[in-house]
Amino acid sequence: MSDNDKVNTGHHIEDRELIKNARKPEGELGHQILDRMNESHEAMAQWGVTHFEIKDDSKILDIGCGGGRNLERFAQLISDDGRVVGIDYSEVSVEKSSELNKDAIDRGIVNVLQGSVSEMPFYDETFDIVTGFETIYFWPDFINDLAEVNRVLKKGGLVFFCNEAVYREGEMEKYDDLVELLDMKIYSEDVLRESLEKTGFEDFKAYINEENDWICVTARKI
Numbered sequence: 001m002s003d004n005d006k007v008n009t010g011h012h013i014e015d016r017e018l019i020k021n022a023r024k025p026e027g028e029l030g031h032q033i034l035d036r037m038n039e040s041h042e043a044m045a046q047w048g049v050t051h052f053e054i055k056d057d058s059k060i061l062d063i064g065c066g067g068g069r070n071l072e073r074f075a076q077l078i079s080d081d082g083r084v085v086g087i088d089y090s091e092v093s094v095e096k097s098s099e100l101n102k103d104a105i106d107r108g109i110v111n112v113l114q115g116s117v118s119e120m121p122f123y124d125e126t127f128d129i130v131t132g133f134e135t136i137y138f139w140p141d142f143i144n145d146l147a148e149v150n151r152v153l154k155k156g157g158l159v160f161f162c163n164e165a166v167y168r169e170g171e172m173e174k175y176d177d178l179v180e181l182l183d184m185k186i187y188s189e190d191v192l193r194e195s196l197e198k199t200g201f202e203d204f205k206a207y208i209n210e211e212n213d214w215i216c217v218t219a220r221k222i
């Protein structure tokens with residue numbers, strides 16, 4: 001394998017063709033990366049979800065649900081009065097999430113759909129909580145997409161995003177390769193705050209995990 005087949009992710013040197021699938025998993029490599037992300041994002045997700053409360057009747061939407069590990073986590077925290085819905089524009093992600101959550105889907109508390117964040121097939125004010133783990137980097141039009149998130153949330157509902165990459169002035173060179181490969185956008189706390197405030201959210205909070213430099217943010221629909 002030549003150097004051209006590799007990519008520097010900012011943390012490791014990885015196989016370029018595999019990492020390409022982080023944006024929209026497809027085919028066999030898509031399956032592989034989703035299995036991997038269910039494991040490699042677990043510590044960050046466990047930390048992230050300590051920053052909001054899930055009730056047994058919460059209606060939760062996870063956008064960019066990938067391999068479906070967060071759907072599984074949420075399904076374990078709700079009763080039959082709650083609902084967990086996953087949406088992802090990748091067919092392979094929908095397949096993986098559905099496989100992992102088969103029992104909860106059969107029980108009627110989890111549903112997984114294929115679709116884009118930009119135009120979601122849900123009525124206004126459907127959900128109490130909308131989450132996105134490691135996905136907002138890829139959203140095509142952040143402000144419009146946040147407005148769409150706002151639309152499907154109930155008034156006072158909570159939005160939550162969790163990312164392992166945070167924009168830091170003067171420290172972004174390490175991500176150059178990855179940003180180019182995946183055409184991704186890495187947001188700072190300030191941009192996340194401004195974008196959420198512009199699209200109908202208040203009570204913004206940002207949390208940084210200093211040890212790993214992870215970020216998660218929450219805000220509420222006005």
Ligand SMILES: C[S@@+](CC[C@H](N)C(=O)[O-])C[C@H]1O[C@@H](n2cnc3c(N)ncnc32)[C@H](O)[C@@H]1O
Pocket residue numbers: 022023024025037038041063064065066067068087088089090093115116117118132133134135138139140
């Ligand atoms: C890096 S993976 C993260 C998956 C999972 N949330 C996790 O933390 O392991 C990004 C996921 O977001 C999905 N995604 C990216 N852009 C999207 C969009 N515009 N609409 C819906 N899903 C999107 C991808 O298909 C992929 O499954």
